[in-house]
Amino acid sequence: MSTPHVAWPTLAPPPNRDEVLVGDCLDVLPQLPAGCADLIFADPPYNLQLRGDLHRRDGSLVDACDEQWDQFESFAAYDEFTRQWLTACRRVLADSGSLWVIGSYHNIYRVGSILQDLGFWVLNDIVWIKANPMPNFRGVRFTNAHETLLWCKKSEQATGVTFNYQQMKAENDGKQMRSDWYFPLCTGAERLRDEDGQKVHPTQKPLALLERVVRAASQPGDLVLDPFAGTGTTAVAALRHGRHWLAIEQDRGYAEVCRERLAAEAAALAEAADPHAVYG
Ligand SMILES: C[S@@+](CC[C@H](N)C(=O)[O-])C[C@H]1O[C@@H](n2cnc3c(N)ncnc32)[C@H](O)[C@@H]1O
Numbered sequence: 510m511s512t513p514h515v516a517w518p519t520l521a522p523p524p525n526r527d528e529v530l531v532g533d534c535l536d537v538l539p540q541l542p543a544g545c546a547d548l549i550f551a552d553p554p555y556n557l558q559l560r561g562d563l564h565r566r567d568g569s570l571v572d573a574c575d576e577q578w579d580q581f582e583s584f585a586a587y588d589e590f591t592r593q594w595l596t597a598c599r600r601v602l603a604d605s606g607s608l609w610v611i612g613s614y615h616n617i618y619r620v621g622s623i624l625q626d627l628g629f630w631v632l633n634d635i636v637w638i639k640a641n642p643m644p645n646f647r648g649v650r651f652t653n654a655h656e657t658l659l660w661c662k663k664s665e666q667a668t669g670v671t672f673n674y675q676q677m678k679a680e681n682d683g684k685q686m687r688s689d690w691y692f693p694l695c696t697g698a699e700r701l702r703d704e705d706g707q708k709v710h711p712t713q714k715p716l717a718l719l720e721r722v723v724r725a726a727s728q729p730g731d732l733v734l735d736p737f738a739g740t741g742t743t744a745v746a747a748l749r750h751g752r753h754w755l756a757i758e759q760d761r762g763y764a765e766v767c768r769e770r771l772a773a774e775a776a777a778l779a780e781a782a783d784p785h786a787v788y789g
Pocket residue numbers: 532533534535552553554555578710712713714715736737738739740741742743757758759760763
């Protein structure tokens with residue numbers, strides 16, 4: 510387990526709380542003040558249970574997520590990890606805050622059961638329908654074309670949870686926003702790639718998906734926390750919409766990607782606010 514790069518509460522008070530914290534979220538979360546986060550978005554390991562390489566019919570290799578952090582010895586080990594990080598998140602979540610978890614059929618039922626056992630109260634399950642899903646290469650199952658987002662408050666009794674209902678309705682041509690969301694996978698210019706053209710991260714989420722979550726369930730100035738930051742998509746969405754953010758990532762390489770991405774986003778926002786700034 511690695512040491513956090515910066516430990517709260519040595520961070521400056523708001524508005525300077527926008528940091529990438531490097532470490533295992535099970536170590537970092539206990540160092541944050543109770544109730545500090547207004548919105549938590551978690552994209553945890555899915556425990557995809559991949560058994561060896563996956564090939565297309567033409568024999569080419571599928572670029573699947575086979576990283577160490579997604580591998581667990583058993584369902585029991587995965588459940589225990591899930592229980593630990595959800596418990597740690599519950600402590601840092603404000604009483605009026607909400608928690609989102611994204612997952613697939615591999616893990617989301619386990620996550621949902623555990624979070625209900627811990628006292629969270631499910632508000633919605635949102636289905637992210639992928640406009641451009643990967644086919645089922647072997648042709649033995651349906652195309653797996655969606656992921657699920659669970660949106661929860663801290664308890665059944667919790668009040669004051671942010672839901673920007675009117676804004677969501679306005680974004681849906683004046684009709685109540687539904688729980689089926691259509692977004693393409695993260696591809697094209699948005700997908701971060703290294704100098705060899707390889708994906709920087711196997712599971713980078715589309716920014717548009719995270720932007721909707723942030724706009725729906727937080728207010729400007731709120732603190733948005735992501736305990737499994739990856740490339741920092743949640744933090745970028747928060748920054749873009751005037752929220753504070755905290756990103757926790759255990760892999761130093763990914764954390765660096767996160768920092769660079771956020772610095773670029775901040776610079777772009779500053780330039781958009783003052784287009785002459787770059788010319789002095
Ligand atoms: C599914 S990915 C998140 C991708 C992210 N949403 C994005 O758009 O880039 C999960 C990330 O969590 C990190 N991770 C896994 N276990 C962790 C832990 N215990 N603490 C902190 N980070 C962890 C992994 O290194 C990986 O980058």
